[in-house]
Amino acid sequence: MAREWVNAVVAYLDVAATTRVDPRVAEVVLHWMTEDFGNAGSRTHEYGARAKKAVQEARMFLASTVGAKTEEVIFTSGATESNNIALLGMAPYGEKTGRKHIVTSAIEHKAVIEPLLHLQEARGFEIDFLEPGTSGRISREAVLEKVRPDTLLVSLMHVNNETGVIQPVAELAQELRQTSTFLHVDAAQGYGKVPQDLKAPIDLISISGHKVGAPKGVGALVTRRRGWNKAPLEPIMFGGGQERKLRPGTLPVALIMGLYEAAKIFQENRSRWEHDAMQTRERLLAALGKTRFQINGDADHSVPHILNVTFDGLNAEALIVRIKDQVAVATGSACTSASYTPSHVLTAMGLPEEVAANGLRFSWFPSQVADFDPEDLAETIAHMQPDAS
Structure with missing residues (x-):
């Protein structure tokens, strides 16, 4: 039986669910x-x-x-x-x-x-x-x-x-x-x-x-x-x-x-990992600047490699389907991702139902997304968003 591999073009931004074995x-x-x-x-x-x-x-x-x-x-x-x-x-x-x-x-x-x-x-x-x-x-x-x-x-x-x-x-x-x-x-x-x-x-x-x-x-x-x-x-x-x-x-x-x-590997490379993860975060946020979004959670007290956002006017599930050939992302915990109910985390934070139901989680290890171009992703999302007016 022939093996079917995941499309290598797709950037993996779901390490909060699981990481690739080194x-x-x-x-x-x-x-x-x-x-x-x-x-x-x-x-x-x-x-x-x-x-x-x-x-x-x-x-x-x-x-x-x-x-x-x-x-x-x-x-x-x-x-x-x-x-x-x-x-x-x-x-x-x-x-x-x-x-x-x-x-x-x-x-x-x-x-x-x-x-x-x-x-x-x-x-x-x-x-x-x-x-x-x-x-x-x-x-x-x-x-x-x-x-x-x-x-x-x-x-x-x-x-x-x-x-x-x-x-x-x-x-x-x-x-x-x-x-x-x-x-x-x-x-x-x-x-x-x-x-x-x-x-x-x-x-x-x-x-x-x-x-x-x-x-x-x-x-x-x-x-x-x-x-x-x-x-x-x-x-x-x-x-x-x-x-x-x-x-x-x-x-x-x-x-x-x-x-x-x-x-051992993670401990030896943690400082570099942290630096590179933050750079990836900054590149992603800079690119997303051409879209309308909000960050869910205190960005000043967060790890550098996880970012939860809601895009104005967009359904998270529909968005994931649209960008699946560009990035692998999730709406929340992998243990509950089969459920389409609003995130219990975002709901407990008191966010409006529309925001909580459409939170999207990006999570990455820098070494695995070196070729990821967030500009292309941002362009796709911006074109999907309805006119703000």
């Missing part, structure tokens, strides 16, 4: 699949010993990127599983201690919102969903005002996946560390991009590999201690003693090594 990462993954293919749990031979040692090296490096200890990192299948382990795994402690109140935001990814709704509906937890206002940024003060003596947990994303707005997780970590309330951060979009934030004393950090050039299907959960005390997590799955019994199952060594390699 060829160097793919080479590493293939090595650990076909040569050093041992099970890290096999202790009776060299194949297993080599796999175990490699996983420990990867664990040590990932811990260093967030200022954690090696034993505080457990490998998972990605941020969704990490979020579930963190949120559902903390619930028994909340039930035992009578602390069944959780503070979060209305702009979280569904991988946070849905586990929390389960806790609310099935287990009687009280969840406060904070709305950010038009900036798309939840204020530190708004979170702290909601924290009570019976607040078990605050769960706040690092970088919003639709707007790119950075949330004040580092400041919150410093404040909450002085209390008995734990902080969970979904860092799927922020890991590697704003590294200093994640070195704050955050109790639980969810990481996704496929947002930084690693394969899909691998991630991590950082479970930072408070002094000598571990985060009071209980397993939500059973079947083995792997990963401190919090994530049972055979470790996917090849994927873990892919995440390790991708994280």
Whole structure:
């Protein structure tokens, strides 16, 4: 059967959904699949010993990127599983201690919102969903005002996946560390991009590999201690003693090594990546100046590679169809892109329904859009827009 490749002319501006696996990462993954293919749990031979040692090296490096200890990192299948382990795994402690109140935001990814709704509906937890206002940024003060003596947990994303707005997780970590309330951060979009934030004393950090050039299907959960005390997590799955019994199952060594390699590459090139991503942003915005649009979210507190805009008078779905031979973009999270309802993120920001329903997300890695000409895209959009008069 002949392979059908994506049209190479189409610029890929949807890295917030997933990134291309770096060829160097793919080479590493293939090595650990076909040569050093041992099970890290096999202790009776060299194949297993080599796999175990490699996983420990990867664990040590990932811990260093967030200022954690090696034993505080457990490998998972990605941020969704990490979020579930963190949120559902903390619930028994909340039930035992009578602390069944959780503070979060209305702009979280569904991988946070849905586990929390389960806790609310099935287990009687009280969840406060904070709305950010038009900036798309939840204020530190708004979170702290909601924290009570019976607040078990605050769960706040690092970088919003639709707007790119950075949330004040580092400041919150410093404040909450002085209390008995734990902080969970979904860092799927922020890991590697704003590294200093994640070195704050955050109790639980969810990481996704496929947002930084690693394969899909691998991630991590950082479970930072408070002094000598571990985060009071209980397993939500059973079947083995792997990963401190919090994530049972055979470790996917090849994927873990892919995440390790991708994280190393990203860390080594982050400064250049940030500079080039900002230049791409400036070129795109300059070109879009010939159209009528608004930026959704606080541009002063955003990562450089995600931009959410609404074009005056244009339906986002119709626009995507029209420009599909020029760029690959999305209306929001890939997990909800099959739905044509307005973005829950933009709606929670209080934007008018027409704006929220027609937000378009551009997201890019500079190395993958070097030949992208935003002027051509802007021309197409400008011709589609109805006369302002």
